[in-house]
Amino acid sequence: MPRHVIARAEDLPPGTRKLVHVAGRDIVILNIKGELFALSNKCPHKGGSLARGKLTGLVLSAEPGTYQYSRAGEMLRCPWHGWEFDVRTGRSWCDPDRLRLMNYRVSVEPGAAVAAGPYVAETFAVTVEDAYVVVETR
Amino acid sequence: MNLDAPFVAEPRHESAADPERQPKARLQIIDGDVHPALRTPADLKPYLSQRWWEHFQTWGGRRRSGMSYEPYPKSQPRASRRDAWPAEGGAPGSSLRLMREQYLDAYGIEYGILGPLGLTGQSEFNLDFAGALASAVNDWQRESFSVPEPRLKSAIVVPYDDGEAAAREIDKRADDPAFAQVFMLTRSQEPAGRKRYWPIYAAAERHGLPVGMHVFGASGHPYTGAGWPSYYIEESSGHSTSCQTVVTSLVMEGVFERFPKLKVVIIEGGFGWLPALTWRLDKLFERMRSEVPHLKRRPSEYIREHIWLTTQPMEEPKDPRQLLDVMEWIGWDRLLFASDYPHWDFDDPFRAFPAALSRERLQQILTGNGKAVYRLA
Numbered sequence: 110m111p112r113h114v115i116a117r118a119e120d121l122p123p124g125t126r127k128l129v130h131v132a133g134r135d136i137v138i139l140n141i142k143g144e145l146f147a148l149s150n151k152c153p154h155k156g157g158s159l160a161r162g163k164l165t166g167l168v169l170s171a172e173p174g175t176y177q178y179s180r181a182g183e184m185l186r187c188p189w190h191g192w193e194f195d196v197r198t199g200r201s202w203c204d205p206d207r208l209r210l211m212n213y214r215v216s217v218e219p220g221a222a223v224a225a226g227p228y229v230a231e232t233f234a235v236t237v238e239d240a241y242v243v244v245e246t247r
Numbered sequence: 248m249n250l251d252a253p254f255v256a257e258p259r260h261e262s263a264a265d266p267e268r269q270p271k272a273r274l275q276i277i278d279g280d281v282h283p284a285l286r287t288p289a290d291l292k293p294y295l296s297q298r299w300w301e302h303f304q305t306w307g308g309r310r311r312s313g314m315s316y317e318p319y320p321k322s323q324p325r326a327s328r329r330d331a332w333p334a335e336g337g338a339p340g341s342s343l344r345l346m347r348e349q350y351l352d353a354y355g356i357e358y359g360i361l362g363p364l365g366l367t368g369q370s371e372f373n374l375d376f377a378g379a380l381a382s383a384v385n386d387w388q389r390e391s392f393s394v395p396e397p398r399l400k401s402a403i404v405v406p407y408d409d410g411e412a413a414a415r416e417i418d419k420r421a422d423d424p425a426f427a428q429v430f431m432l433t434r435s436q437e438p439a440g441r442k443r444y445w446p447i448y449a450a451a452e453r454h455g456l457p458v459g460m461h462v463f464g465a466s467g468h469p470y471t472g473a474g475w476p477s478y479y480i481e482e483s484s485g486h487s488t489s490c491q492t493v494v495t496s497l498v499m500e501g502v503f504e505r506f507p508k509l510k511v512v513i514i515e516g517g518f519g520w521l522p523a524l525t526w527r528l529d530k531l532f533e534r535m536r537s538e539v540p541h542l543k544r545r546p547s548e549y550i551r552e553h554i555w556l557t558t559q560p561m562e563e564p565k566d567p568r569q570l571l572d573v574m575e576w577i578g579w580d581r582l583l584f585a586s587d588y589p590h591w592d593f594d595d596p597f598r599a600f601p602a603a604l605s606r607e608r609l610q611q612i613l614t615g616n617g618k619a620v621y622r623l624a
Contacts (some may be wrong), residue, residue, distance in 0.1 A: 188591075189330075
């Protein structure tokens, strides 16, 4: 399970995102209200870059004339054709089994732990005082 | 304007640069639907007389009430890919720099056929102003896109509800190699085959230019035969019915009898509907021929000979063989690739088509058919 250091935690505050290239993959890291998500960047429908997608809520309806709005900011909508993906599972709403994003483990680790390894931090000078965003590739 | 997409790092490489695409990139792609945009309406000022610029400043445009120029947000802001906003500002489609980087160069586009929408004079009620705007848009396309970037061919935008003025605009541009097609919209004031539009077809035929019929048009006619629907999803699917009106009217009015060399390209309406429409027209023709005695052949024959269709937005059936059946029926020489760049329902030339499509067929759709239809001098 290679673990990659991709940012200083303070450089990825809530409401921001970052597109990174690790282990041959493009991965979009999202900080949604302090919670981190890491998903493959390429839309499995036709290849749009999800790093450019809008975060929306999930609107559902039990019957015509009613609606329930939930999961504010947890659906990532492709910037091209608008396919909706659940950031928690990577699955698309309309075809969840066939069209899904890879979903990576991502966490914030203290600099001391990162410095101790075993992490891949090619582009970062790690200091023990800082915290780092770490994504795990399978 | 893209306020809700916060900080995004520049992609390390855009999807178009995927290694899997490189061999295919040698296909020289012709794209039948690329949308240039004004940065601001003032971009047209150099090409409008003072009389019409002041008119625009004082009176604005007049369309059916509520029919706006601005498709905002329409699925995505300005109905555009969210990654197509130029860093230097302006709307998607307004930056030749980004269009080159993100699309023309990235995909190896040989020619992109422009189709301006919005403030173009089409659907204006004041027909003299419509003519002035259309002509200004043609100058603007030429100077802003086709002259600096010869891969981009301009469309002769015509104020189609004034057939004579439209024909004059075609005559004025026809010898200019910057222009590759005549450009109309599918929701015109009357069905496209009516005689008021015949001067346009006469001029197009005279100059060997295809007439592109792009979906939309703010004539005021609803998207459906029963008025205005509630949802954008209904508008989007409803474009195919306006295309069916175009095809049916052109055939039934005898346009292809009168203009036997006329080429018509249906743009952005999909194509899956064409076989069913053609079957129905042939069946009815056998029963009702005497009502339209000016037709010498079956509707299917006129359609097969005179109608081309761009592929975007592609139908996407779960079983791709069904799509290939439809394409086979329409004719491999009748389908033209189009991307609709920079709009949100963009088709990627390397991902839009079923994998089962042979390289030879793909090449025909991406390249060969466009060379046969458009004037690409």
